[in-house]
Amino acid sequence: MASPLRSLVEDDERYLKSFQLFLERSSEHQCMQDFIHGKLADELARVGDGKAKLNVIGVGSGAGEIDLEMFSQLRQKHPSLTVDNQVVEPSSQQLHNYKVLVSKTPDLDYINFTWNKMTASEFEQHWKENKMSKKADFIHMIQMLYYVKDPDATVRFFQSLLGKNGKLLIILVSGRSGWDKLWRTYRSQLSSSDISQCVTTSDIKSGLESKAVGYRSYQLPSQLDISECFVEGSEKGELLLDFLTEVLDFSRTAPAELKAGVLEMLRHPDCSVETNGKVLFNNSLEALVLDPLP
Ligand SMILES: C[S@@+](CC[C@H](N)C(=O)[O-])C[C@H]1O[C@@H](n2cnc3c(N)ncnc32)[C@H](O)[C@@H]1O
Secondary structure, eight states: OOOOSOBGGGOHHHHHHHHHHHHHHBSHHHHHHHHHHTHHHHHHHTSSTTOSEEEEEEESOTTSHHHHHHHHHHHHHSTTOEEEEEEEOOOHHHHHHHHHHHHHSSSOTTEEEEEEOSOHHHHHHHHHHTTOOOOEEEEEEESOGGGSSOHHHHHHHHHHTEEEEEEEEEEEEOTTSHHHHHHHHHHHHHOOSSSOOSOOHHHHHHHHHHTTOOOEEEEEOOEEEOGGGGSTTOHHHHHHHHHHHTBTTHHHHSOHHHHHHHHHHHTSTTTEEEETTEEEEEOOEEEEEEOOOO
16 A cells, blocks of 8 residues: 655655755765766776767756766866766756856866756657657766656666767665665555655666666665664754655654654664664665667
């Protein structure tokens, strides 16, 4: 039975507040940066192969910090490059934050930004209606496939846009993370909307393997300090709990039994380690890189 609880994504302001706190309390962006300067750098070196202008699509880019980090890496590999960058992001606040970041970052003249205030499926519809045929060299979907109805179909559509030597990068929480354990146990009680929400790279890999689509996989170890979730009445703890459960005002609206069960699960060794008085949730991510369909 679907949960009667409201989804956090229904409240953009609270979603952003809790996501911001999640970034502050986790090594999420640090592990992505390490990946960008390590394994992804090798992948990006092969993108476009000698082309002077690259077409890039960022889906669910948020405030763009990670996008700009990838551009700086891309620029190092291809110094004379220019970029046409389509940003696909439904949140006006996040688009605004991204634009502010661009205005404050020097030396981005080589990138032409097109701001698409839309969801991935609206972008797909727009693409098809306008019979667009431009091929993309690099597409990334970082921590966003939770918010679409059909993640496998979304991956298929964006992979179909890749040109020769193009790459599609997907980053999601890994099937070995605490998220997977939490969702396996509580998905039906937490998830209320028609979006996928509780999806990990294990689900995406199964979908790809069932269609014999190849991919390369990279592990991004990461932790999230969830200690405040166990401090009764902590405002920050409640915000983090909203992000972890994807439920709006989880602490106030969830039945007591569900709340107790989720809190117990969160500090269970399957999900977290306790060290120096802190509870560190396993936030491991996995990156999948796909080539164009043959
Ligand atoms: C967890 S944040 C990740 C942001 C950024 N990629 C990062 O890793 O820092 C998810 C982003 O996906 C966006 N989003 C939500 N639903 C979406 C959809 N249906 N299509 C595209 N993006 C979506 C949100 O507005 C948000 O900016």
